[in-house]
Amino acid sequence: NRMLLWQRTAYHFQPQKNWMNDPDGPLHYKGWYHLFYQYNPDSAVWGNITWGHAVSRDLIRWEYLDLAMVPDHWYDINGVWTGSATILPDGRIIMLYTGSTNDTVQVQNLAEPADPDDALLRNWVKSDSNPVLLPPPGVGLKDFRDPSTAWFVESDSAWRVTIGSKNREHDGFAMVYKTRDFVNYELSPRPLHVVNRTGMWECVDFYPVSTGSGEGLDTSTEPGPGVKHVLKASLDDDKHDYYAIGTYESEGDTWTPDDEGSDVGIGLRYDYGKYYASKTFYDPVKKRRVLWGWSGETDSEETDLLKGWASVQTIPRTVLYDAKTGMNLLQWPVDEVNSLRCGSTNFSSISISPGSVIPLHVNKASQLDILVEFEIDPSALTSTVEADVEYNCSTSGGAAGQGALGPFGLLVLADKNLTEQTAVYFYVARKVDGGLRTFFCQDELRSSLANDIVKRVYGSSVPMLDGESLSVRILVDHSIVESFAQEGRTCITSRLYPTKAIWDAAKVFLFNNATNARVTAKSITIWEMNSAFIHPYSNQTNS
Ligand code: DQQ
DSSP: OHHHHHTSOSSSOOOSSEEEEEEEEEEEETTEEEEEEEEETTOSSSOSOEEEEEEESSSSSEEEEEEEEOOOSTTTTTOEEEEEEEEOTTSOEEEEEEEEOTTOOEEEEEEEESOTTOTTOOOEEEOTTOOOBOOOTTSOTTSOBOOOOOEEEGGGTEEEEEEEEEOTTOOEEEEEEEESSSSSEEEOSSOSEEETTOOOEEEEEEEEEESSSSSBOOTTOOSBTTEEEEEEEEETTTTEEEEEEEEEETTTTEEEESOGGGOTTTSEESOSSSOEEEEEEEETTTTEEEEEEEEOOOSOHHHHHHHTEEOEEOOOEEEEEOTTTSSSEEEEEOGGGGGGEEEEEEEEEEEEOTTOEEEEOOSOTTEEEEEEEEEEOHHHHHSOOOOOOOOOGGGSOGGGOOBTEEEEEEEEEEOTTSSSOEEEEEEEEEOTTSOEEEEEEEEOTTSOSOSSOOOOEEEEEOOOOTTOOEEEEEEEETTEEEEEEGGGTEEEEEEOOOSSSOGGGOEEEEEEOOSSOOEEEEEEEEEEEOOOOOEEOOGGGTO
16 A cells, blocks of 8 residues: 555664554664664564564664563563663673563563674563662552663762552652662652652653753753753653753752752643654763653554554754743754765745745655745734734644634645645744744644544744744654754654655645735755665665
């Protein structure tokens, strides 16, 4: 089937077949990046969870290896669930993961490479001490999972690991354990952080960011001047990844958000689209923090079984503190993805009048990297228009709605008649006080004529500084579109299943659906993207 075949991605990581979910234990070791992932070897739906494994020299061109871990002990017989890696100063790798036991109790287990000299880390040994952690008193037997990467605190020479949970009041929280040997642990009397009514916190991630340097920080970088800490939780209730920036006190192991009004689970998301169970790791080679995130399918299980696969990983993103706004992170596809760029097409100063749609000619529009800078006609910005009632991407009419200063942007994976189209757009809203607020949205409502697909308008506001123009980067790779506004202040990922806008029929357009404002696309660069040719590991090509 031509249509289902088209949906497989060309440069996003996905297994050869069957089901994948969370990224696990990402790390760099002896020249290789390693990605482990939740994997069902038997089917395209969740179940029988093992750890799939792949390696890459550049985070883009992956080679599949055999399964790293499978359920084979009473303490993980119902699944080798999510976990994280810690690399100790002597190079030893500690892998902590959740096991679902023979009684489906969630416990934490320890595994280590069988042969530290094997750069491919093909074999793993589970500790004789497993399980190393059982749910503590007061915590549900099924509310105790996804241990984080450990960080070290000098003052008491102990490592810390955080694990997500929820309490009886349905408050989400992250608990902290201290350990020196990763076998014996001591629970901190206070949680790292709690947020009322946010439900179960999955895949908690906790790491430092530099407020000045533009470089990533090792997970054990201690709090101090120029360092803030990010806490992220994946909310089981609404399946989104929320983060907040704040201050970590290593004495007592607590963390406080800079802005309580935008705490974990009620404030910022890494991504406003289909994106979940993410985790970061520190890449010592390029001195950067890299974020992985899982993007599941939004078609039906039935179709996934027909396709024989489900889920992709998003392109790894570097994560930095946004020193300009001081409020958010910046996420940007790792530089290595640029090595897939083939020929580029450039356009400049295209004026898009209200109500118009303008085709941009590119040959193969299923694999693209698009960069656009827009400017709204300054006279439209200053003219007195009525205030918009609180705009909200998800409840707005999407790209079909009309306001004075938006929506405008791009249509990707669109067929020539626009019967199918995915809009990536800005919407500038006039606030009651006369000021402006910019929104960045992605509208899936007309993305496919198929009838088994969940379609939404995703998005949020994007912080803007005086004098900045609007910019967007869009990675298109068959059934996934990842979009980044203002250098990665606001990000949106969609899964898309067009029936017509596929292969040579996929096209790209500019559009402006504002009632008043002329918009100029000041510069447009569109690269066609090569495939990453992800394949099984073969010694030949790598010795
Ligand atoms: N997926 C894993 C759990 C985790 C969840 C099981 C998040 O460990 O909480 O496959 O997607």
